[in-house]
Amino acid sequence: MAEIMKVVTRNMDVPDQHTIAVAMQNGAYEQLKKALEMTPDAIIEEVKKSGLRGRGGAGFPAGLKWSFVPKQAPKPKYMCVNADEGEPGTFKDRVIMSKDPHLLVEGILIACYAIGIRDAYIYIRGEFVEPANILQKAIDEAYEKGFIGENILGKDFTCHITVHRGAGAYVCGEETGLIESLEGKRGQPRLKPPFPAVVGAFQGPTVVNNVETLANVPRIFEHGADWFAAIGVEKNSGTRLFGISGHVNKPGVYELPMGTPIRELIELAGGVRGGRKIKAVVPGGSSAPALTPDQLDTQMSFDALGAIGSMGGSGGVIVMDETTNLVCVLTRLLEFYAHESCGQCTPCREGVAWLKKIMQRIRRGQGKIEDIDLMLEVAGNIMGNTLCPLGDAAAMPTRGFLTKFRAEFEAFIKSGANAEGTPMAGEGAVQVSVPAAE
Amino acid sequence: MPKITIDGIECEVADGLNVIEAAKTIGIHIPHFCYHPALSLVGQCRMCLIELDPIPKLQTACSTFVKDGMVIRTNTEKVIKARKAIMEFLLINHPLDCPECDQAGECDLQNNSFEFGQGFSRFEEQKRTYSRDIPVGEKLVRIQDRCIHCTRCIRFFREIVQNEVMTYQWRGNNTAMTPLEQDGRRLDTNYSGNMHELCPCGALTLKDFRFKTRPWNLANTESVCPLCSTGCNIFIDHKQRKIFRIRPRVNMDVNTWWICDFGRIDFGYAHSETRIAGPRVKGADADWKTALDTAAGLLKTTGASATAILCSADATNEEALLVKKLAAALGCSAASLPAPGVDPLEMEDHLLLRADKAANTQGLKALGIVPDPALADKLSGGAIKTLLLINPFNKQLAAALDGVRDAVAKIPNLVVLDHNETDFSKAAAVVLPGAVWAEKNGTFTNYKGLVQRINQAFAPAGKARGDFDILLALAQGAGADIACKTHIDAYNEIRDDLLKLEAQIKKDIEALQKAAAEAEKA
Numbered sequence: 001m002a003e004i005m006k007v008v009t010r011n012m013d014v015p016d017q018h019t020i021a022v023a024m025q026n027g028a029y030e031q032l033k034k035a036l037e038m039t040p041d042a043i044i045e046e047v048k049k050s051g052l053r054g055r056g057g058a059g060f061p062a063g064l065k066w067s068f069v070p071k072q073a074p075k076p077k078y079m080c081v082n083a084d085e086g087e088p089g090t091f092k093d094r095v096i097m098s099k100d101p102h103l104l105v106e107g108i109l110i111a112c113y114a115i116g117i118r119d120a121y122i123y124i125r126g127e128f129v130e131p132a133n134i135l136q137k138a139i140d141e142a143y144e145k146g147f148i149g150e151n152i153l154g155k156d157f158t159c160h161i162t163v164h165r166g167a168g169a170y171v172c173g174e175e176t177g178l179i180e181s182l183e184g185k186r187g188q189p190r191l192k193p194p195f196p197a198v199v200g201a202f203q204g205p206t207v208v209n210n211v212e213t214l215a216n217v218p219r220i221f222e223h224g225a226d227w228f229a230a231i232g233v234e235k236n237s238g239t240r241l242f243g244i245s246g247h248v249n250k251p252g253v254y255e256l257p258m259g260t261p262i263r264e265l266i267e268l269a270g271g272v273r274g275g276r277k278i279k280a281v282v283p284g285g286s287s288a289p290a291l292t293p294d295q296l297d298t299q300m301s302f303d304a305l306g307a308i309g310s311m312g313g314s315g316g317v318i319v320m321d322e323t324t325n326l327v328c329v330l331t332r333l334l335e336f337y338a339h340e341s342c343g344q345c346t347p348c349r350e351g352v353a354w355l356k357k358i359m360q361r362i363r364r365g366q367g368k369i370e371d372i373d374l375m376l377e378v379a380g381n382i383m384g385n386t387l388c389p390l391g392d393a394a395a396m397p398t399r400g401f402l403t404k405f406r407a408e409f410e411a412f413i414k415s416g417a418n419a420e421g422t423p424m425a426g427e428g429a430v431q432v433s434v435p436a437a438e
Numbered sequence: 439m440p441k442i443t444i445d446g447i448e449c450e451v452a453d454g455l456n457v458i459e460a461a462k463t464i465g466i467h468i469p470h471f472c473y474h475p476a477l478s479l480v481g482q483c484r485m486c487l488i489e490l491d492p493i494p495k496l497q498t499a500c501s502t503f504v505k506d507g508m509v510i511r512t513n514t515e516k517v518i519k520a521r522k523a524i525m526e527f528l529l530i531n532h533p534l535d536c537p538e539c540d541q542a543g544e545c546d547l548q549n550n551s552f553e554f555g556q557g558f559s560r561f562e563e564q565k566r567t568y569s570r571d572i573p574v575g576e577k578l579v580r581i582q583d584r585c586i587h588c589t590r591c592i593r594f595f596r597e598i599v600q601n602e603v604m605t606y607q608w609r610g611n612n613t614a615m616t617p618l619e620q621d622g623r624r625l626d627t628n629y630s631g632n633m634h635e636l637c638p639c640g641a642l643t644l645k646d647f648r649f650k651t652r653p654w655n656l657a658n659t660e661s662v663c664p665l666c667s668t669g670c671n672i673f674i675d676h677k678q679r680k681i682f683r684i685r686p687r688v689n690m691d692v693n694t695w696w697i698c699d700f701g702r703i704d705f706g707y708a709h710s711e712t713r714i715a716g717p718r719v720k721g722a723d724a725d726w727k728t729a730l731d732t733a734a735g736l737l738k739t740t741g742a743s744a745t746a747i748l749c750s751a752d753a754t755n756e757e758a759l760l761v762k763k764l765a766a767a768l769g770c771s772a773a774s775l776p777a778p779g780v781d782p783l784e785m786e787d788h789l790l791l792r793a794d795k796a797a798n799t800q801g802l803k804a805l806g807i808v809p810d811p812a813l814a815d816k817l818s819g820g821a822i823k824t825l826l827l828i829n830p831f832n833k834q835l836a837a838a839l840d841g842v843r844d845a846v847a848k849i850p851n852l853v854v855l856d857h858n859e860t861d862f863s864k865a866a867a868v869v870l871p872g873a874v875w876a877e878k879n880g881t882f883t884n885y886k887g888l889v890q891r892i893n894q895a896f897a898p899a900g901k902a903r904g905d906f907d908i909l910l911a912l913a914q915g916a917g918a919d920i921a922c923k924t925h926i927d928a929y930n931e932i933r934d935d936l937l938k939l940e941a942q943i944k945k946d947i948e949a950l951q952k953a954a955a956e957a958e959k960a
């Protein structure tokens with residue numbers, strides 16, 4: 001069975017690790033000192049060599065992203081730390097920020113030094129009141145100690161970090177939506193190109209990185225890129241903080257090497273509650289198409305999950321046991337995505353709400369068998385045609401559930417059952433008997 | 439010049455074009471809603487999706503700029519399917535109330551649906567609705583149910599008018615384009631009417647035009663707006679000798695895509711109750727022959743120094759030529775009055791409106807009819823006994839006459855040529871009913887010296903006659919031998935003078951701009 005591997009979470013169980021005194025006893029800011037002796041280019045090379053890929057969802061190589069930022073730019077450059085953590089099933093960044101905020105701050109500083117950035121914004125989900133307070137306190141302490149601010153550690157490096165609280169919109173986690181919101185505008189994604197690395201926040205070149213991505217950076221300098229690259233599987237190096245929720249006995253955040261099979265994570269999380277069978281597992285946040293029980297040996301890496309038509313995504317794993325009513329699940333998901341659509345582009349604004357309305361009708365017991373094909377077509381018409389990936393994020397799980405679990409949707413429609421207002425799973429959930437596949 | 443291939447056709451197009459514009463140059467239409475050449479790119483409607491080799495995902499043509507070697511496909515199955523999908527999405531919540539919608543017949547949504555959509559709906563759910571008929575300022579009415587969320591309105595007000603009177607409200611499927619209020623009043627602009635054309639569907643309708651007629655019943659005459667010296671190019675849309683609306687006609691050298699709301703809406707004087715019904719002599723109705731003979735006779739009675747012609751700058755160039763000839767025959771002066779506060783290069787706003795509220799100040803100047811500051815004194819001092827007053831209804835001339843109103847009304851031999859009644863026409867010895875601009879042929883010279891053609895949309899109302907014909911009769915009556923019998927003859931006679939002025943003004947403007955640019959640098 002897989003073992004927990006504490007790289008990012010190494011000190012998170014240490015009492016008061018969030019205070020700078022304790023954090024420094026455990027080596028906080030040592031890697032910043034080391035990095036400031038290196039040239040910015042050498043730092044970017046080291047991160048590239050480590051193979052660190054973005055933990056926000058897309059798995060984009062971090063070092064490569066940093067190298068896209070023009071060295072000389074007429075406008076100031078910015079770092080936006082994506083702490084919006086809006087993807088349903090995802091709750092790992094809040095742990096980092098609450099338990100070891102200095103690790104994140106150190107990662108931000110190293111990245112800013114490497115890219116030549118003087119201003120970093122941490123865009124934190126509005127609901128994260130406590131993590132935001134802890135983070136702010138940590139930043140204040142780091143300012144006092146001279147790790148943030150003018151001429152950090154006496155070097156020619158100045159960097160300021162500001163915590164900016166969001167107001168509660170999933171789409172503000174999309175990097176350009178985040179930037180618009182940060183600028184005080186309506187949080188809606190921008191048309192790309194230009195990409196943020198060229199024109200981002202306040203018109204300046206901007207790097208958007210996830211909290212976990214940056215929290216890995218100090219570790220890369222502590223142990224070396226080769227050490228980091230050796231963890232996990234090929235092209236998917238390092239660990240991930242998997243947040244597992246749903247019908248397991250011990251839900252929570254588990255740090256495991258990338259590429260660990262899903263089954264082993266579920267076992268670590270104490271297995272399925274009540275010893276029930278698994279019906280479906282979402283492997284990387286709600287946008288990732290769910291896996292069937294026969295797919296649970298898949299490695300949790302960006303590439304392996306991509307290869308079977310799902311995604312590594314945000315690392316949020318949602319386990320659904322056999323009592324789960326997938327009609328209710330998909331309806332709830334579509335209610336979420338329709339609610340979170342910013343509304344600027346046609347396929348997402350109109351299509352996702354349409355899907356939601358069809359699912360709500362099906363859940364009321366007024367569905368027709370043809371609705372399934374209609375939904376598949378509508379989802380297909382959204383896929384790839386939207387301005388930002390939120391439309392895809394709604395279409396992908398729709399297609400996933402409707403194709404992989406079609407028999408259950410058909411059986412529900414035929415039964416005429418009404419599941420409005422019923423629990424999604426467990427006691428009280430509407431159960432339909434699904435004829436066994438031939 | 440990049441070489442690109444669109445649907446197998448190789449072509450060379452100008453640098454910096456997006457694929458919509460590039461395709462247009464070879465006659466390929468890429469449907470679109472949110473894109474407009476005057477507005478920022480947002481890529482929101484997704485109607486313009488095309489295939490761009492070798493990218494697997496469809497790309498938006500509006501935000502794809504031509505590069506050498508680009509291979510673009512607009513007619514593949516994938517593109518056709520995507521367009522169908524977008525049309526379907528746009529219509530699922532649309533009320534499909536074309537039969538009662540003013541936009542029908544000139545609606546991008548309707549046209550694109552016809553060409554690229556499908557004739558049926560698969561949507562069985564409840565449609566989204568908003569409250570209907572919300573005013574946006576004084577001139578527009580919003581029917582949000584019809585809106586396709588292209589955000590042209592928001593961008594137009596923000597970027598072109600620079601007065602944000604509309605914004606988004608709510609989000610996702612419920613997003614609405616909402617007029618803003620201040621102190622309980624909806625905000626308004628002088629350019630709001632442009633949304634009548636710019637909104638690609640019937641979501642923003644022009645209050646002035648709502649429910650009046652179908653656009654396909656209207657004849658469209660190309661003309662120029664007479665309400666200020668910008669000379670915006672327009673269509674006069676009319677039916678049965680009545681104007682129903684004025685629309686901008688694109689001219690990148692003058693008004694680009696827009697006109698102001700005054701030019702769009704203030705045409706009521708063409709059909710007003712106060713149009714002069716027929717010729718009058720000493721307050722009594724007369725026939726044209728009597729009126730013209732009497733006028734010609736009066737103009738010759740008091741001798742050149744006590745006679746004057748005072749003309750508004752709404753006269754066409756051709757009419758102005760006849761004014762000159764008439765003055766020459768009478769030996770008197772022909773002038774206008776200085777309008778208070780008119781500087782030919784001073785803009786009244788950043789967009790189109792100019793302080794000079796007459797159509798043809800520059801043209802009159804080219805022909806030597808210029809403001810005469812001494813004339814006002816002569817009028818008030820009673821030195822003028824005979825006056826041909828042309829078009830005192832014009833706002834600018836009316837303002838200039840303000841101080842001498844009573845004196846002019848008392849002039850014994852007052853002949854007024856105008857289309858609408860004024861205090862002057864009521865006091866005149868002879869009244870000659872003339873035409874409004876929509877009833878005339880001729881040219882105006884705008885503030886930049888550009889000579890622009892106006893075309894007659896319909897014949898002068900009732901007994902009125904064209905000013906050109908009236909002036910021709912007066913000049914002939916005064917004994918002048920006039921070769922030019924039509925506005926075209928007249929134009930040919932003055933063409934060189936007008937073009938000379940145009941070149942001169944162009945040079946002046948360039949010099950001024952250069953000086954301004956240098957001053958800015960320094």
Ligand SMILES: Cc1cc2nc3c(=O)[nH]c(=O)nc-3n(C[C@H](O)[C@H](O)[C@H](O)COP(=O)(O)O)c2cc1C
Nearest residue numbers: 054055056082084085086173174175209210213389
């Ligand atoms: C709808 C949507 C929501 C997203 N939400 C988040 C989020 O909450 N946190 C996050 O880190 N990335 C989120 N992303 C991904 C970001 O756009 C971006 O790719 C990421 O922050 C980049 O960081 P990384 O390269 O370090 O992964 C979201 C993307 C989309 C399309």
Ligand code: SF4
Nearest residue numbers: 342343345348388391
């Ligand atoms: S895909 Fe959805 S969230 Fe993204 S821009 Fe379009 S409407 Fe907004």
Ligand code: SF4
Nearest residue numbers: 585586588589591637
């Ligand atoms: S009101 Fe018209 S212009 Fe404005 S967003 Fe809607 S469709 Fe577009």
Ligand code: FES
Nearest residue numbers: 470481483484500
């Ligand atoms: S015209 Fe290209 S997306 Fe609207």
